[in-house]
Amino acid sequence: MCPVLVGRETELDALDGAFTEVLAGTARAVLLGGEAGIGKSRLTEEFAGRARARGARLLLGGCLELGVDGFPFAPFTAVLRQLVRELGTDGVAELVGGRTSELARLLPEFGEPEGDGSGHHQARLFELVLTLLDRLAQRGPVVLLIEDAHWADRSSRDLLAFLVRNLGAVAALMVVVTYRSDELHRGHPLRPLLAELDRLERVSRHELDRLTRQEVGELMTRLHGTEPSGRRVEAFFTRSEGNPLFVEALMETDGDIACELPESLRDLLLAGVERLPEETGELLRVAGAGSVRIEHRLLAAVSGLDERALTRSLRPAVESNVLVVEGEGYRFRHALIREAIHEDLLPGEHTRLHTRYAEALEEDATLVPPGRAAAELAHHWYAAHNLEWALISAWKAAQEADRAAAYAEELRMRERVLELWERVPDAEQKIGVTRQEALRRAVWAAEWAGDSERGIRLATAALREMDGDVLSQAWLLERRGRMRHQLGRKGWLEDLHEAVRLVPAEPPSPDRAQVLAALAQHLFLGIGVEEARRAAEEALEAARAADDPKSEAHVLLTLICLMAEPNYENATDQAGEGWDLLDRAERIALEMGAGQLTLRAAINRSHLLEGSGRHAEAIEVAARGIERAKDIGLFCIQGSFLSINHAESLHSLGRWDEAVEVIERALESDPPRAHRANLVLLRGEIGLARGEHALAERGLEVAYQFTRWEVDRRLQEHYPVLRLEVGLRLAEGDRRAALTALEPVLTATGRPDDSRYAWPVLANGAAACDTVLELEPLAARAAGMAVQGPVQRAWSMTFHAESARCRGRDPRWDAVADAWGELGQPYPRAQALHRAAEHAAAAGERARAAERLIEAAALARDLGAATLLEAIEDLRRRLGAGGRATPAHGLTARELEVLARLAEGGSNREIAEALFISAKTVSVHVSNILGKLGVSSRTEAAAAAHRLGILPAGHPSVA
Known part of the structure; x- marks a missing residue:
């Protein structure tokens, strides 16, 4: 049994819900199915622990694999034995009124059974077991867990059916039955019973799926x-x-x-295979040398069996669920079954079978679906140790994969070619290219597959073997520089500079324009603006001189990012120089059919639209780009980048569930680590707002692990990390840590987009300030910042409102709320409305405060913004005590909770356990409470809480 439970929230909720009904007096049964190892036992163990915590008695009965061979009532015998251990035979006898003779059929402790065990004795036994469970349930809720019902004997199945059908006559009883769905062949006796029970009103059935x-x-x-x-x-x-x-x-x-498969796992996988007829086992060995899925025609060709013999051999494998019919072929129920069968082949048998597969496909490629023949041939010739044909077929498979935009598969095949090169005489003549060209194509495939690690190794190997071709050397250096930068590795700048040095400026050439364009792009990303701008201007001149529109478009897209003012103010009609450059670059990309360039343009456009407050349009552009990335096989690289933009805009509009879906899909593609960091960070931002602090912590952990600040100082990667940390530390009540986290923002960078990413961090930081002294460094930084477009204006207004609050002035929160409302951003609007209500309540304007809280609560509730909603409801409760909000003396909602527990005399550890936070976090909260209340001890804090009326009326600690 796997010791960790993951991804079973739905099934666990169903079990908890059924038990809740049992507690209310409605008996229930739950049927849980799934293949071996899927987690049924781990799930029921977790549920059992929860049920026990809610007062349940757990009765456990497991069926034995030999049950069908004559061990009747095995699970119920185990249950009765457990009760005897817990209650004694006298205790059990008392529950059934002393009528224990029938129980003797299950346990010898009850003496000798009466009669011969005929039908009427069995009926009395069934009634007695029902009575026993009912009497137990009258004392408290009972959970009867029957595991591995696929092994249940006939008598156990009959008794189980009787109990479930008669649940209406029992008190607080819950029956949970688990079974292996992969063991239920077509003639299995449990199948009709499950179908019958599933139709009953008090029964629910759940099949556990495999993990994502x-x-x-x-x-x-x-x-x-x-x-x-x-x-x-x-x-x-x-x-x-x-x-x-x-x-x-x-x-x-x-x-x-x-x-290699561990022996225990191999035994589990092959258990079902070993029970099959010998001829079926032989056919499965043939099938095992194929793929997880194998076409019927291909299996017939390789096995050499006629149709009748093939069907006869296949049927037992299908009926026992070892093979599953799928279209015009068959699929192993699990890939590891095929692997276990394949590993059992003897060396000669292994070579012979793979040779037969390869020869069959050479003769008739239509034996497999279109597009699969080249890859299948490469696999079988390699497995058959025919190195010459393995090399040739791997090269062909790589070409096919390239045409299909399957870059990961292409990379595998190109590496296979390189692996076999020295082992096959005259390899160059056999595939028609030099080793240097084979290496170059492998580097290209690695870059397009998003596998920078392997790409760097391949490029380095190619450079070592370089034969003096300067342009090829420059190309490899450029690619290696790009990939080193992608991974945050040192040496990327040296590679790009050397690539530029190697390509002569005269005569003008696309090669020169290309390396200069790459240098300009990555200088902006990793060094600074001025050097990048000089390189971009030189690259643009070289591209136009060489009549190279593709490199020109690349440079234009870099120049947009280098502009001091990206025209956020003119975003309403998308007029201005930046938008003109973007339109031209996009036009070039479309005319040339340059998919990668088109995606980069989509990244820039969605980025600019989001920064301009045109969130819905940004979503549309990013979504179209993602679909395009999927079409051309670049979802892992540029599609994941577009997913960041897509999710960011969805987040802005409060469409958080959609944003999470976009993030999760992108993470499943194994994106570059910088993209992964951004995605997890954004997921953490949503988690923080929803009160899921573990997700926020996880986002910070991944971001700090993977963001490339040593090499890549992009503000859009750096500042959001600081913003999340400031918000999380503030939510935890640790103002000092929040203010410390934003310190890197306090030094002006002079980079484009500084204001776009700095304003949100400063606004969060200002919320952590309680004194003018704490505020001054932030105010000094803000004084020198531009305000470009409506989004930055709203953030600037938020910052200045927090600053006014800190200085004791009118913060004008209503205007801030209106600014966010005009942008369609519900979360910051709800935050501003809550702040406006706090300000109104402090001024004694109860009606005004209540009005703002109504809308703020509605917005927070729709978003699932649990932390904000908690603060809103807390203010509502305090307002309910009178016309003026109960003074909280700057304490957060969480600090008020800690104070309440502290006033009850709770230790830090006890408070931590009660509030599901760490003892360290409690310690921070207590320190903040002492400071805000101006007291020096926990006892004084409790007394101050009573004196000032901070604790709600009716609290146990309030006299």
Whole structure:
């Protein structure tokens, strides 16, 4: 059983909900199915713990695999034995009024059974078991858990059916039955019983699905204690197919995936295969040398069986769920079953079977679906150890993958070619290209597949083998520089400068324009504006001199980012120089059919629209770009970048559920680590607003791990991290940590877009200020910042309102709320309305405060903004005590909760357990409380709380 429960919230909620009905007096039954290792036992263990905590008695009965061979009533015997241990035979006898002779059929402790066990004795036994459970349930809720019902004997199935059908006659009883769905072949006796029980009113049935890729990643993190890379998650997900037990079994102690199947897992996988007829087993060995899915015609060709013999051999495998019919072929129920069968092949058998597959496909490529023949041939020739044909077929497969925009598969095949190169005589003649060209194409494939690690290694290998071709050397240096920058590796700038040096300025050439364009783009991303602008101007001149529109478009897109004012003010009609440059670059990309360039233009346009407050249009542009990225196989790279923009705009409009979906889809594509950091950070931002502080902490952890500040000082990556940390520390009540977190923003950068990303951090920071002294550094930074467009204006107004509050002046929160309302951003509007209500309440304007709270609460509730809603409801409660809000002396809602527990005499650890936070966080809250109340001890704080009326009326600690 996997020790960690992941991704079973729906099923756990269903079990908890059924038990709630049981507590209300309605008996229920829940049927839980799923394949071996899917997590049924772990789920029921978690539920059992919860049920016990709510007062349930748990009765556990497991069916044995040998039950059908003559061990009747096995699970109920186990239940009765448990009751005897807990209550004694006398206690059990008391529950059934001393009528224990029938129970003797289950346990010898009750003496000898009367009669011969005929039908009427069985009926009395069934009634007695029902009575026993009913009497127990009258003392308190009972959960009867019957595990592995697929192994239940006939008598156990009959008794189980009797109990479920008669639930209406029992008090607080819940019956939970688990079974392996993969064991239920067509003739299995449990199938009709499950169908019958599922139709009953008090019964619900649930099938546990395999885990998603994201859930596998979460499981791996919890099993090993560290977050795995996206490629490691993909490897585990592909091989385990989302089965949690298989994920655990395949994980080595260092977190890597096992090369060979562990014996225990192999035994589990092959258990069903070994029960099949010998001829079926032989056919499965043939099928196992194929793929997880194999076409009927291909299996017939390789096996050599006629149609009748093939069908006869296949039927038992299908009926036992080892194979599943899928279209015109068959699929192994789980890929690891095929792997286990394949690993059992003897060396000669392995070579012979793969050779037969390859020869069959060489003769007739239509034996597999279109587009698969090249890859299948490459696999089978390689597995058959025919190195010459393995090389040739891998090259062809790589070409096919390139045409299909399947860049990850292309990279695998190109690396296969390089692996075989020295082992195949005259490799260059056999595939028609030099090794240097094979390396170059592998580098290209790695870049397009988003695998910068392998791309760097391949480019370095190619540079070592360079034969003096200066332009090829420059091309490789440019690619390696790009990928080094993508990973935050040192040496990227040196690579790009060397690439520019190697390509002569005269005569003008596209090669020169291309390397200059790359240098300009990455100088902006990693060094500074002025050097990037000089490189961009030189690149634009070179592109136009060489009549290279593609490089010109690339440079134009960089120049847009370098503009001191990106024309946010003119965004209403998209007029201005920046928009003109963007339109021209986009036109060039479309005319040339340059997909990658088109996507970069979409990234820039959605970015500018979002910064201009045109969130709905930004969403539309980003969504179209994402679909285009999928079409041309670039979703992992540029599609994930567009997903950041897409989710950011959805977040702005309060469409948080949609934003989370976009983020999760992008994360599943294993994006570059910088993109991943941004996605997880944005998910943390939503989590913070919803009160899910663990998600916010996780966002910070990933962002600090992966953002590339040593190499890439992009404000759009750096400042949002600081913004989230300021918000999280403020939500935790640690103002000092919040103010410390924003310190990197206090030094002006002079970079474009500084104001776009600095204003939100400063606004959050101002909310953490209680004194003018704390505020002054922020005010000094804000005084030198531009305000470009309506979004920055709203953030600037938010900052100045917080500043006015801190200085004791009128903060004009209503105007701030209106500014956010005009932009269609519900969350900051709700925050401003709450602040306006606080200000009105402090001034004794109860009606005005209540009016603003009504709208703020509605917005927060629609968003699921739990933290803000809690603060709103807290203010509402305090307003209800009189015309003026009860003075909270600057205490946050969480600090008031801590103070209430402190006043009851709770220790930090007790308060932490009650409020589900850490003892360290409680300590920070207590320090803040002492400071705000101007007291020096917990006792004085409790006394001050009573004296000042901070604690709500009716609180146990209030006299």
